[in-house]
Amino acid sequence: KTLETIAGLDLPTNVDNPLYLHFNENSLGLSPKAKKAIVDVLSNVNRYPESHINELLATIADTFKVEKQQITIGSGSSDIIRGLINMQGYLAAQAGKKIQLISPEPSFSLAAEHASAMGIKVVNVPLDKNFCMDIATMKNIADAFDGLSICYLCNPNNPTGTLTSTQTIADWITQADATKNFFMVDEAYAEYITDPAFVSGTSFIRENRNNVIVLRTFSKLFAMAGMRLGFSISTEATAKALSPFMAIENISSTTAVAGTASLLDKAYINESKAMNTHSLKITTELFDQIDIKYLESHGNFLFHQIKCEPELYTAEMKKEGIIVGRPFPPLTYWSRVTLGTTEEMNKFLSVIKKFKKKGWV
Ligand code: PLP
Numbered sequence: 326k327t328l329e330t331i332a333g334l335d336l337p338t339n340v341d342n343p344l345y346l347h348f349n350e351n352s353l354g355l356s357p358k359a360k361k362a363i364v365d366v367l368s369n370v371n372r373y374p375e376s377h378i379n380e381l382l383a384t385i386a387d388t389f390k391v392e393k394q395q396i397t398i399g400s401g402s403s404d405i406i407r408g409l410i411n412m413q414g415y416l417a418a419q420a421g422k423k424i425q426l427i428s429p430e431p432s433f434s435l436a437a438e439h440a441s442a443m444g445i446k447v448v449n450v451p452l453d454k455n456f457c458m459d460i461a462t463m464k465n466i467a468d469a470f471d472g473l474s475i476c477y478l479c480n481p482n483n484p485t486g487t488l489t490s491t492q493t494i495a496d497w498i499t500q501a502d503a504t505k506n507f508f509m510v511d512e513a514y515a516e517y518i519t520d521p522a523f524v525s526g527t528s529f530i531r532e533n534r535n536n537v538i539v540l541r542t543f544s545k546l547f548a549m550a551g552m553r554l555g556f557s558i559s560t561e562a563t564a565k566a567l568s569p570f571m572a573i574e575n576i577s578s579t580t581a582v583a584g585t586a587s588l589l590d591k592a593y594i595n596e597s598k599a600m601n602t603h604s605l606k607i608t609t610e611l612f613d614q615i616d617i618k619y620l621e622s623h624g625n626f627l628f629h630q631i632k633c634e635p636e637l638y639t640a641e642m643k644k645e646g647i648i649v650g651r652p653f654p655p656l657t658y659w660s661r662v663t664l665g666t667t668e669e670m671n672k673f674l675s676v677i678k679k680f681k682k683k684g685w686v
Pocket of ligand 1: 348349400401402403404433479483511513514541542543544550554555
């Protein structure tokens with residue numbers, strides 16, 4: 326059985342408008358400014374998207390205080406993750422070097438899955454006792470390897486929502502042999518972080534490290550999952566090395582203008598963050614009240630314990646019209662719920678109360 330089958334994603338729902346709380350999307354919907362930009366650009370989509378992509382690059386560069394040449398655009402950050410693994414696999418083969426990918430587990434598994442499909446050895450490292458990335462073990466595995474290690478770091482981590490100390494990560498990256506370690510720092514949920522101790526991986530790029538790349542996406546806070554837009558920030562040299570592994574003009578004009586408008590729409594960004602903060606608050610308050618264990622979340626989702634088989638939990642949620650995240654082995658008796666609107670969370674929480682009475686949570 327696939328994890329999707331266990332999550333009941335293929336089961337029919339018996340309600341008209343199920344709640345989609347399973348993919349960490351943003352229920353608020355697209356920024357109104359982005360919607361307008363999409364409509365406005367339609368009269369121009371007979372032309373290639375170059376000028377709109379350039380504008381997007383300039384806006385990202387301005388936002389992150391980097392040069393345009395340091396940015397790589399992808400059809401979602403997944404696209405860049407694949408491009409990076411293909412690039413490293415190719416470079417290692419050319420140089421006759423061994424290569425492996427080290428990934429936390431559970432985590433966003435695309436890097437590991439794609440590496441494996443490309444014949445690259447994958448070493449999964451379980452999270453530590455605090456459900457954070459076990460950086461010490463990841464480092465030991467990289468140090469003991471006589472080839473190139475692609476080190477996939479996901480901070481905050483999906484599905485746990487936990488934040489790994491950025492100081493611990495910095496200690497590794499700044500001491501690591503750059504010829505043996507390539508760091509992919511996936512910050513898909515970084516916009517939601519409120520912890521003042523968090524330092525973005527982009528700080529390593531400002532130190533000119535060619536062996537670090539930071540991945541960001543418009544699929545989460547910016548509600549553009551269906552538009553497909555992600556980007557990376559690296560040194561110019563790394564962006565240049567990556568470019569043959571990415572398609573040229575790989576996003577549409579509509580996606581590019583929506584990205585630019587969303588990045589500039591401060592009111593929307595604040596509304597989106599406020600919705601998340603409130604949904605997290607009401608959800609954790611009820612969980613505390615009825616004694617459901619959860620992990621401190623730094624993203625737009627909450628990872629919490631369940632007390633029944635995950636198949637039963639997801640199927641029963643689906644019967645109630647709520648689709649929640651799939652199981653994330655080896656953390657079997659856990660579930661991930663996306664933080665939606667207040668209305669959606671109230672519906673979810675009313676079902677959770679029923680589930681509590683049945684002993685399922
Ligand atoms: N990275 C992480 C940690 C994610 O959770 C996701 C999506 O869930 C992605 C990357 C992929 O995002 P995109 O839609 O940009 O491909």
